[in-house]
Amino acid sequence: EVQLVESGGGLVQPGRSLKLSCAASGFTFSNYYMAWVRQAPKKGLEWVATISTSGSRTYYPDSVKGRFTISRDNAKSSLYLQMNSLKSEDTATYYCARQLGDWFAYWGQGTLVTVSS
Amino acid sequence: DIVMTQSPFSLAVSEGEMVTINCKSSQSLLSSGNQKNYLAWYQQKPGQSPKLLIYYASTRQSGVPDRFIGSGSGTDFTLTISDVQAEDLADYYCLQHYSYPYTFGAGTKLELK
Numbered sequence A: 001e002v003q004l005v006e007s008g009g010g011l012v013q014p015g016r017s018l019k020l021s022c023a024a025s026g027f028t029f030s031n032y033y034m035a036w037v038r039q040a041p042k043k044g045l046e047w048v049a050t051i052s053t054s055g056s057r058t059y060y061p062d063s064v065k066g067r068f069t070i071s072r073d074n075a076k077s078s079l080y081l082q083m084n085s086l087k088s089e090d091t092a093t094y095y096c097a098r099q100l101g102d103w104f105a106y107w108g109q110g111t112l113v114t115v116s117s
Numbered sequence B: 001d002i003v004m005t006q007s008p009f010s011l012a013v014s015e016g017e018m019v020t021i022n023c024k025s026s027q028s029l030l031s032s033g034n035q036k037n038y039l040a041w042y043q044q045k046p047g048q049s050p051k052l053l054i055y056y057a058s059t060r061q062s063g064v065p066d067r068f069i070g071s072g073s074g075t076d077f078t079l080t081i082s083d084v085q086a087e088d089l090a091d092y093y094c095l096q097h098y099s100y101p102y103t104f105g106a107g108t109k110l111e112l113k
Helices: none
Strands: A003-007 A010-012 A018-025 A034-039 A045-051 A068-073 A078-083 A092-100 A103-107 A111-115 B004-007 B010-013 B019-025 B039-044 B051-055 B068-073 B076-081 B091-096 B108-112
Touching: A003 A092, A018 A034, A018 A092, A018 A111, A034 A068, A034 A078, A034 A103, A045 A068, A045 A078, A045 A092, A103 B039, A103 B051, B004 B091, B010 B019, B019 B039, B019 B091, B019 B108, B039 B068, B051 B068, B076 B091
Parallel strands: A010 A111, B010 B108
Antiparallel strands: A003 A018, A018 A078, A034 A045, A034 A092, A068 A078, A092 A103, A092 A111, B004 B019, B019 B076, B039 B051, B039 B091, B068 B076, B091 B108
16 A cells, blocks of 8 residues: 655744655655645645656756755655745645656645744 | 636535536647646545546546546546535546646535535
């Protein structure tokens, strides 16, 4: 069974940094592209980042490009999201997702990030 | 960026009814290489993470009931739920995965009448 468990969320001040983690199990992690998708409170879904199987290719929307960095450790079956220069509009639940093809096939339960002073 | 326009914003239905949710993309999602439409549908129940229902516009994910039907091509897509059950009450989102940045529709809330 595919399992994705996010951690690392919490309350952080604007301008500060936070690193999210996602522990994967139940599949061969190194065979799949992985992604982060977020959802602001009571709002819709927004794709945040995608990383290739080896980690050599990464993709971001303009809203986070230059501030967020996605990475992975295939030996540990783990995905990460380093978030710098956080803004109030980054407040959201962040989901780790396993891609199949180009779509998000499996999702974790999410971790809440609140950016506030 | 490809803009996904989803309608309606909300829908009130009775059990047993059929509902239709629409999604329109600002550019074609049809790949000339494999003739597949790069459009997926998700269901999100309250307090839960999204669940994949449909990919390539019309292919049901394993385990998804056959009352969920995806259709459409190019720029116009539809998710039809026949014989709505109480367990189908949720938010529904379309996603274009044709090109980066991937973009979602704004969502449709399905409620009980």
